[in-house]
Amino acid sequence: MRPASSVIREVLEETESVRTLRLDHSFDPLPGQYMMLWVRGVDEIPMSFSGPDLITVQRVGPATRAIFSLDVGDSVGVRGPLGTGFSLTGRSALLIGGGVGVAPLAFLGERARAVGMEVTSLLGFRSTSEAVFLDRFRRLGRVVLTTDDGSEGICGHTSAGLCELDPSAFDQIYLCGPEVMMWDVIRRCQGMESRIQACISRYIKCAIGVCGSCCIDPDGIRVCVEGPVIRADRLTAGEFGRYRRGPSGGPDVCKSVH
Amino acid sequence: MRPASSVIREVLEETESVRTLRLDHSFDPLPGQYMMLWVRGVDEIPMSFSGPDLITVQRVGPATRAIFSLDVGDSVGVRGPLGTGFSLTGRSALLIGGGVGVAPLAFLGERARAVGMEVTSLLGFRSTSEAVFLDRFRRLGRVVLTTDDGSEGICGHTSAGLCELDPSAFDQIYLCGPEVMMWDVIRRCQGMESRIQACISRYIKCAIGVCGSCCIDPDGIRVCVEGPVIRADRLTAGEFGRYRRGPSGGPDVCKSVH
Amino acid sequence: MISLAGDVGGLRLRNPLMLAAGILGTTGASLARAGREGAGAVVTKSVGLTPRDGHPGPTVVRIGVGLINAMGLPNPSYLAFQQEIDLAREGGVPVVASVFGSDPSEFSQVASGLVADAFELNLSCPHAERYGAEIGCQPANVEEVTRAVKRAVGAPVWVKLTPNVSDIVGLGLAAQQGGADAVVAINTLKAMAIDVESGYPILGNRFGGLSGPAIKPVAIRCVYELSAALDIPVIGVGGVGCWQDAAEMILAGASAVQIGTALSGGYQVFRDIAAGLSKYLVRKDMTLEEMRGLARRRS
Amino acid sequence: MISLAGDVGGLRLRNPLMLAAGILGTTGASLARAGREGAGAVVTKSVGLTPRDGHPGPTVVRIGVGLINAMGLPNPSYLAFQQEIDLAREGGVPVVASVFGSDPSEFSQVASGLVADAFELNLSCPHAERYGAEIGCQPANVEEVTRAVKRAVGAPVWVKLTPNVSDIVGLGLAAQQGGADAVVAINTLKAMAIDVESGYPILGNRFGGLSGPAIKPVAIRCVYELSAALDIPVIGVGGVGCWQDAAEMILAGASAVQIGTALSGGYQVFRDIAAGLSKYLVRKDMTLEEMRGLARRRS
Numbered sequence A, B: 001m002r003p004a005s006s007v008i009r010e011v012l013e014e015t016e017s018v019r020t021l022r023l024d025h026s027f028d029p030l031p032g033q034y035m036m037l038w039v040r041g042v043d044e045i046p047m048s049f050s051g052p053d054l055i056t057v058q059r060v061g062p063a064t065r066a067i068f069s070l071d072v073g074d075s076v077g078v079r080g081p082l083g084t085g086f087s088l089t090g091r092s093a094l095l096i097g098g099g100v101g102v103a104p105l106a107f108l109g110e111r112a113r114a115v116g117m118e119v120t121s122l123l124g125f126r127s128t129s130e131a132v133f134l135d136r137f138r139r140l141g142r143v144v145l146t147t148d149d150g151s152e153g154i155c156g157h158t159s160a161g162l163c164e165l166d167p168s169a170f171d172q173i174y175l176c177g178p179e180v181m182m183w184d185v186i187r188r189c190q191g192m193e194s195r196i197q198a199c200i201s202r203y204i205k206c207a208i209g210v211c212g213s214c215c216i217d218p219d220g221i222r223v224c225v226e227g228p229v230i231r232a233d234r235l236t237a238g239e240f241g242r243y244r245r246g247p248s249g250g251p252d253v254c255k256s257v258h
Numbered sequence C, D: 001m002i003s004l005a006g007d008v009g010g011l012r013l014r015n016p017l018m019l020a021a022g023i024l025g026t027t028g029a030s031l032a033r034a035g036r037e038g039a040g041a042v043v044t045k046s047v048g049l050t051p052r053d054g055h056p057g058p059t060v061v062r063i064g065v066g067l068i069n070a071m072g073l074p075n076p077s078y079l080a081f082q083q084e085i086d087l088a089r090e091g092g093v094p095v096v097a098s099v100f101g102s103d104p105s106e107f108s109q110v111a112s113g114l115v116a117d118a119f120e121l122n123l124s125c126p127h128a129e130r131y132g133a134e135i136g137c138q139p140a141n142v143e144e145v146t147r148a149v150k151r152a153v154g155a156p157v158w159v160k161l162t163p164n165v166s167d168i169v170g171l172g173l174a175a176q177q178g179g180a181d182a183v184v185a186i187n188t189l190k191a192m193a194i195d196v197e198s199g200y201p202i203l204g205n206r207f208g209g210l211s212g213p214a215i216k217p218v219a220i221r222c223v224y225e226l227s228a229a230l231d232i233p234v235i236g237v238g239g240v241g242c243w244q245d246a247a248e249m250i251l252a253g254a255s256a257v258q259i260g261t262a263l264s265g266g267y268q269v270f271r272d273i274a275a276g277l278s279k280y281l282v283r284k285d286m287t288l289e290e291m292r293g294l295a296r297r298r299s
């Protein structure tokens, strides 16, 4: 349907370049689902829910910059919740997130705890000053932290934290973050693909499964409606981790992790 | 909605110029409601239900002639049931009908009997050879018959039969037939207008209340959706009985009864 | 309640909601009823030089997204129609006579033969040979007809445009050039429906005009384009059924809004939309004037 | 099951249902998927000379009666697109390359730079400056572009027409004159939607194209008119979502049917419609050939 108008009720500064906005109504999303957020006069972009009425935005370009110029009382257009959410299965969950990708995982972890699951988190940030939601994760269970610059926790990429944990001991692994990070984790957890759910990112335009912008090789999965949460065994044989399509539809190579 | 396709299951000859068609599904109409019957390639015209799956057609012009050329197994387009039906109130009903106008009244009388009402019928035809549904009416209760040519019953117009009955003794009077006949009855039953329901006829084109073809003075009642059954007290102060509009919307004077 | 009154195309209206041409506009009584039930003005069925019975039925097909109609301009001729206009006046709101013709002189003869508060020239009906869109798709014809009627009558003249063209703005500019007091956009889209069971086109006339929710996005676009380009008011019509639809029209630049197909839900559509618009203006703390064309300033 | 196979516009199709241009046509994988999931042929996203990112969002608005879109012809350029066509072939059905350009030579350069089973010339997109309908609303341009591409390529050439004109038959005749092997009708209707709360036009590009159920009656009318006037096949597109819609198109005269907006309900639309059409033909004891254009013979 048309975008609904939603008023910003609260703006929370998470880091210098990440903010959480509380909107004036709950969308009843599943963790992992997203909304299309219309910054009027600028653009419409996908944003994961970091809570029933929350989104957490990293400033990276024109649309997200425009979001940073909004204040309490301003309104945005919203369509959602959209796409598939994470599905909660088993008794123990390992959440692995990087950067602003930890946002939907915090929401997921809270839902997992609410149904009595055990939650362990492996979180990676560039630096301690960029870490978000550490308190939310710590309330849920054990947290393993990595930073690229070593300012806190293990020094290195997120996957460096895997040595502190036994991934195979968890019933389900939930991933969200930079593609190279997720790819790296999936490779290191070979054989467990059917127990890994990844929330992936592609260029989303229509968000209703018609324009073709978000489709991934080799099966033509429409990430906007059949994702963004996809089981890892459907991600290993194609473009994921290797390249992704930009706004024109042409492929760009994914930056490698090292 | 679009016309549905309905197959003719049975064709019953009532008189030389009147036929009853049984269609292949029941429309669950109220007596008094009508359908728009589409004779493909010819025209679409209003037809009252003479039973849940019955219509009774008098041959008068191109469309009705085309209906007479149809046989069992042929199909027509149908939209309906449309408009308002008669409402059954009180314990005794007087049905007054003329010509093919008796068709919806036979259906009504059967419904009235089914809920335990007493039914009396006053029926007028040009001649005994044009009488229809006499058996259906006789099964319901007393029947007073008039014919213009005196070939059976009282000789004269339908209203001539009123002297055999005391209209004021009935809880509700139901009319259907030529406009001059109905007008004549309403005039003779002065003071009882609020207990008379008349099923009236106007040029019906859209049948959904937008084109204006069926509207009657002085209030602009849309006969296609607010009728065809209208209480007589809404019919006394305007065009009813005086003139009616043809297909162009221009008024033609109603032929007077004598 | 905030006032919805205003001047539109030479008429003073108590609210900007009108009954569209050809909708319950055959009789004076039904037109007067629209006035009594809340319309700000009413437009008659289109009338012409000589009586016409219209096309054989079906004349209207309801489809999920609106209606397709091919009434075929039934009317009793302008000579028989003045009495309906006079009765329509009893509704207490301005009565706009919609007229059609096959050339400038026919249009002028019909219009000058009628007394009405304003005239709306039907240069846009998509399903009557020699009339409507058949002449109205050429800017030169639009200008000529408009000029002829303007010369012939004293009342305001509105020109109703067809969307079945590649450039509706060209038609609007031609109407303005010809002296029109307003343009009305849009008439129906040329369309068709086929009965799958029998293979027959459903309408007696085969082709008809699509109206209702289906055409609102096209109407909004036309109103937006026209109001950006013209100096005269644009009256929006096409698919309006609730206050949000009317608001969209006004935001696009419409000075008034006509309602057609939605009358199949009953006359109360006028009061419902007026109430919704009033509430909206109060909530937004805006006047109707400030609201008009806001979408153009927002892009 | 009765056969739905046939020859259409120079291609042999196992069934007459195709994926429409611009629908899930950006990647070879999504095109191949449509073939695997039952389409008789697939048409790619329109590709041009140089890469384009398309318009800013929102690019698609869903409204009750369909979609309005202004993607803005995003594409990685024809040079980067051959690999997608090659992958699309793995779906096992013909792959039609939709191409756009601003003049005959640009069209020819793009088409001759690609290897595909057929070409569809997008002379009809209503929301990209200098492209699509901006040139495609003039018969002379349509003829010239068609002729140029026909000269440049060996494969069949189809021309996709815009309904935003007063005479689509004139465009169809021009395409035929230029040597087209088929015409495809229709592209979207130029339309707009405005956000009532903020006053902003919703689409990033303000104007867009209306598709889905809303436009089916217009598409049916265009197919009926075109198939009555042309000798080459007409491929129908616009608002087809169920077998009855496809049947209406074929009865109107379509040789094949493309499906766009309805893909938002999933790929199974191809199998569902094919099954419905087969059952209908069996019930009516008719072949696809006998069904085609029946509505013209019935009126």
Ligand SMILES: Cc1cc2nc3c(=O)[nH]c(=O)nc-3n(C[C@H](O)[C@H](O)[C@H](O)COP(=O)(O)OP(=O)(O)OC[C@H]3O[C@@H](n4cnc5c(N)ncnc54)[C@H](O)[C@@H]3O)c2cc1C
Binding pocket: A034, A043, A044, A045, A046, A047, A048, A049, A055, A056, A057, A058, A059, A060, A061, A062, A063, A064, A065, A100, A103, A104, A200, A201, A202, A203, A204, A205, A228
């Ligand atoms: C399902 C999903 C959920 C997301 N959730 C979040 C979130 O919770 N928080 C957050 O900060 N970011 C999230 N993103 C990423 C966010 O959409 C982009 O950061 C944003 O679109 C950038 O827009 P821009 O104009 O600021 O920057 P641009 O300069 O326009 O783009 C910067 C980069 O953002 C990406 N991007 C831009 N537009 C789109 C688009 N329409 N679809 C997908 N990616 C795009 C591209 O990788 C691009 O290179 C999510 C993306 C997806 C697909």
Ligand SMILES: Cc1cc2nc3c(=O)[nH]c(=O)nc-3n(C[C@H](O)[C@H](O)[C@H](O)COP(=O)(O)OP(=O)(O)OC[C@H]3O[C@@H](n4cnc5c(N)ncnc54)[C@H](O)[C@@H]3O)c2cc1C
Binding pocket: B034, B043, B044, B045, B046, B047, B048, B049, B055, B056, B057, B058, B059, B060, B061, B062, B063, B064, B065, B100, B103, B104, B200, B201, B202, B203, B204, B205, B228
């Ligand atoms: C609510 C209603 C219920 C009716 N029920 C019956 C019925 O049960 N049995 C029956 O035989 N007839 C019924 N009629 C009348 C029937 O509709 C006409 O006899 C029929 O339309 C004649 O069409 P034609 O082409 O045969 O004749 P034409 O020569 O076209 O018309 C003959 C006369 O029929 C009337 N008529 C024609 N078209 C229409 C129309 N679209 N709407 C209303 N009247 C029209 C006019 O009075 C006209 O003068 C009903 C009419 C109405 C309005």
Ligand SMILES: Cc1cc2nc3c(=O)[nH]c(=O)nc-3n(C[C@H](O)[C@H](O)[C@H](O)COP(=O)(O)O)c2cc1C
Binding pocket: B206, B210, B211, C020, C021, C022, C023, C045, C046, C060, C067, C069, C071, C073, C098, C122, C125, C160, C186, C187, C188, C210, C211, C212, C213, C215, C237, C238, C239, C240, C258, C259, C260, C261, C262
């Ligand atoms: C049944 C019907 C009859 C119409 N008759 C006329 C007419 O006589 N003259 C005219 O200018 N427009 C006529 N129209 C067009 C409407 O006035 C209006 O432009 C169109 O229906 C779009 O508005 P809507 O979507 O609100 O109905 C008619 C429309 C319908 C549905």
Ligand SMILES: Cc1cc2nc3c(=O)[nH]c(=O)nc-3n(C[C@H](O)[C@H](O)[C@H](O)COP(=O)(O)O)c2cc1C
Binding pocket: A206, A210, A211, D020, D021, D022, D023, D045, D046, D060, D067, D069, D071, D073, D098, D122, D125, D160, D186, D187, D188, D210, D211, D212, D213, D215, D237, D238, D239, D240, D258, D259, D260, D261, D262
């Ligand atoms: C999101 C979207 C993108 C489209 N892109 C193109 C395109 O690139 N080229 C083209 O010729 N038509 C394009 N179209 C038009 C469709 O091919 C089709 O003509 C139109 O949508 C009508 O069919 P439908 O109602 O089945 O969607 C697009 C339509 C939509 C909805």
Ligand code: FES
Binding pocket: A203, A204, A205, A206, A207, A208, A209, A210, A211, A212, A213, A214, A215, A222, A223, A224, A225
């Ligand atoms: S974003 Fe359009 S298909 Fe997924």
Ligand code: FES
Binding pocket: B203, B204, B205, B206, B207, B208, B209, B210, B211, B212, B213, B214, B215, B222, B223, B224, B225
């Ligand atoms: S027949 Fe059209 S309004 Fe009644």
